[in-house]
Amino acid sequence: MKENPTETTIRAWTRLMTAQQLALSSIEHALKAAELPSLVWYDVLLELERAGETGLRPFELERAMLLAQYNLSRLVDRIERSGYVERRACADDGRGQLIVITDRGKNMRRKMWPVYARAIEAAVGRHLSARQADTLSEMLGYLIDRLKGG
Amino acid sequence: MKENPTETTIRAWTRLMTAQQLALSSIEHALKAAELPSLVWYDVLLELERAGETGLRPFELERAMLLAQYNLSRLVDRIERSGYVERRACADDGRGQLIVITDRGKNMRRKMWPVYARAIEAAVGRHLSARQADTLSEMLGYLIDRLKGG
DNA sequence: TCAAGCTTGATGCAGTTGCATAAAAACGTA
DNA sequence: TACGTTTTTATGCAACTGCATCAAGCTTGA
Structure with missing residues (x-):
């Protein structure tokens, strides 16, 4: 059983960080x-658009x-202030709300x-087959x- | 010539973001x-340790x-306040400093x-050959x- | 040599994140 | 039902980031 990360693992880790950082910032x-x-x-808007009329609970x-x-x-506060989403009361659950x-x-x-x-094309697509x-x-x-599994 | 990212490119992009986020937060x-x-x-400490006695210029x-x-x-301010690095005047360049x-x-x-x-082993090494x-x-x-090339 | 421009580094301010905690509603169970 | 626990959401505070800008020193070139 492996106990310590190998050189290769560390390199993969480091590059994962770097590539993401560069791509994201571009x-x-x-x-x-x-x-x-x-x-x-x-990302929020996309998720909510996919969710449709029903919206999604914050959780x-x-x-x-x-x-x-x-x-x-x-984050939802800010997006709401810009008028891109609405909070609605949630019928099923008095604590909750639906974001639409x-x-x-x-x-x-x-x-x-x-x-x-x-930007995705320029950052990733252009360079990879x-x-x-x-x-x-x-x-x-x-x-x-x-x-995700743990 | 490619103009729009393909499904595959988008998936790669998204997963790059997600994997990094999960790995980093763990x-x-x-x-x-x-x-x-x-x-x-x-990372700062490692870079500086590699740089040795001379230290590195902030840039x-x-x-x-x-x-x-x-x-x-x-960031250097904070690390300096904790006593892990020192700022030294730079002989060559009056504007500059050396961080050691x-x-x-x-x-x-x-x-x-x-x-x-x-943590690297748990996040990455354990799962990949x-x-x-x-x-x-x-x-x-x-x-x-x-x-990096542009 | 000296003015114009570039490089190096710091900082005020506003926006964002992380942490701890609070409050309210729902749930489980005796 | 009533009480302790869990889930869902918000928020005060401190730390951190991004942006714009500044000040000081270097470099260049007429």
């Missing part, structure tokens, strides 16, 4: 340059996005997408499953 | 649980670590290493080179 800069909200906002969004509870709570995307929110997401897509991208995402998917 | 929790400083501190550290200037400046790790700093780095190593880790880091290395 996307964030692209969004900022286009005077659009940051990436998390996009569902929290799990879908791997965000801390206190963090999501205030507004039309403004849908428009904003659609407006962000081309910028985001171009379909085969490489596939191998990469398969390995990362495997890793993610383990990490 | 490491940070492990360090916090052991009442040790966060990962950036480790060198900044580039090595892909950190924003204003960010590094205050102290003995306390070296001790702290050594104390952090086993916790960090165990040497061959897989190697493939992963090769692909990420390739990507990083492109991203």
Whole structure:
């Protein structure tokens, strides 16, 4: 049984950090340059648009996005203040609420997408063949499953 | 010529974000649980220990670590306040300074290493064979080179 | 040599995150 | 039902980040 990380493992770890950092910051800069909200906002809007009219409970969004509870709570505050989402009372559960995307929110997401897509293409797609991208995402998917599993 | 990211590219992108987020937060929790400083501190201390007696100029550290200037400046403040590094005047350049790790700093780095190593092993090493880790880091290395190149 | 421009580093301010904790509703169970 | 526990959400506070800007020193070139 392995006890210590090998050189190879450490290199993979380090590069995972670096690649993500570089890729993320290039996307964030692209969004900022286009005077659009940051990436998390996009992700929230996308999740909510997929969820449809019903919306999502904060705790569902929290799990879908791997965000801390206190963090999501205030993120939703900010997005709500910009008018892209609404909080509605939740019939089933008096503590809860449902977060629903507004039309403004849908428009904003659609407006962000081309910028985001171009940035992904520039950061990742341009450099990897379909085969490489596939191998990469398969390995990362495997890793993610383990990490989520515990 | 490719213009839009394919499904595969998007999946790779998303998973890169997710895997990093999960892996990083597991490491940070492990360090916090052991009442040790966060990962950036480790990275700074490691860079400085490698640099030896001479230390490094802030701008060198900044580039090595892909950190924003204003960010590094205050990070070094904090680490200095804890006594793990020293700022020394720089002979060649009146604007500049040299950041040098102290003995306390070296001790702290050594104390952090086993916790960090165990966390890397748990987050990455345990789940990937040497061959897989190697493939992963090769692909990420390739990507990083492109991203740094512009 | 000296002014214009570049590089290095710090800092005020606003926005964001993490942590601890609180409050309210739901749930389980005796 | 009533009481302790768990779940869901919010929030005060401190730490950290990003942005814009500043000040000081270096470099260049007429």
